[in-house]
Amino acid sequence: MKVLTSNFTACAVKTCKTSSASFPLHFRNAELELQELDFQPEFIRNILPRIDWNALHMTANELGFPKLPESKPEGDMLNDEQTLKDLHRLLLETHVTEGKLVCENCGHEYMIKEGIANFLLPSHLAMADVL
């Protein structure tokens, strides 16, 4: 699972939708892997406004990348290739292969195996709102 994806996933349990603690999900016992991908500055520029920087900061700290700048790169910094390359490395090339994602609100654990996070919910959590 890419770090980029973890910046967009929120807890799938219905009752967590209204809680701010359900995002971001927190990595536990994460094993990391680097998978090289072609560098695409255009994509990084496109996706950056939608990234939740606080959440990314939290995730990066949990995974042991403390070098992230405090605030989101803006304006001229988007033309600096090194900044974009660093982001590319963190967001797209860093994969979590094993471990789990934990929701802070309900405590549900999403297991990650071979890089695939399991978001299947047991039926009592999934269908809590059947009309």
Added chain:
Amino acid sequence: MSRPEDLLPPDLFYDDNESRKYTTSSRICNIQSDMTYRALELLDLRSPSLILDVGCGSGLSGEILSDVPSHQGGPHTWVGMDISPSMLDVALQREVEGDLLLADIGQGVPFRPGSFDAAISISAIQWLCNAETSDVRPEARLRRFFEGLYACLRRGGRAVCQFYPKNDVQRNMINGAAVKAGFGAGILEDDPGTKNSKLYLVLTVGGGGLKGDITGIVDGMSNVDVLDARKKAMGLCESRANPARKGDRAWIMRKKEQMASKGKVVKPNSKYTGRRRRPAF
């Protein structure tokens, strides 16, 4: 022909054997890639985007998303969701570039609002029309899926879902659920009336500088007949090369061609073919 949807739930139907067969069949691969290109054409993405692939399976459509050349706005980055672990296993073996999630789309889409530029789904959402256990209803699953999808797309984003409805009831159920979730929904039908008929549900999320629904999207495309049923009833529907109304010239010509191709004797066409008679006195 039997429908896999009628046999088993998707996570059980696509076991190791079935997933491998699906991915190695060149016929299925060809159909899948054609449909993916068509969906990409409808999405009309101009810059490298983040795309959600709903029911990504073994990543057949995802591969195409990763391979869009840069002059066509690619390559795109995608995140795939699928309910079948075996399918995802095949995707892992094929080393696709996208990120994979094991998730049931009928339980919602676990992303925060405004995550994706676009969504694509090839031959997946008709599975939602089946209730596998007694504690779920297809309507509720469709509703959760479309509500989740609507939320996770950014404003002006689009989703194209190719699907195989069993009948008109399923088709209307899916279309209705999308409209209820807030989408501008329309159906594009390729090759209607033939065995190869393909339905694409084209969904838009507000804004985007377009007319807001499918009529704006297909505006520049050739070969598309617009059948806007909004004046008559709710729901809109469009079709490509739509069969003409029964009895008019285009319909007669089509029927004659069909008969001729079957080897029947058909009267030659003339300027009188299909012409209205003068009004009877």
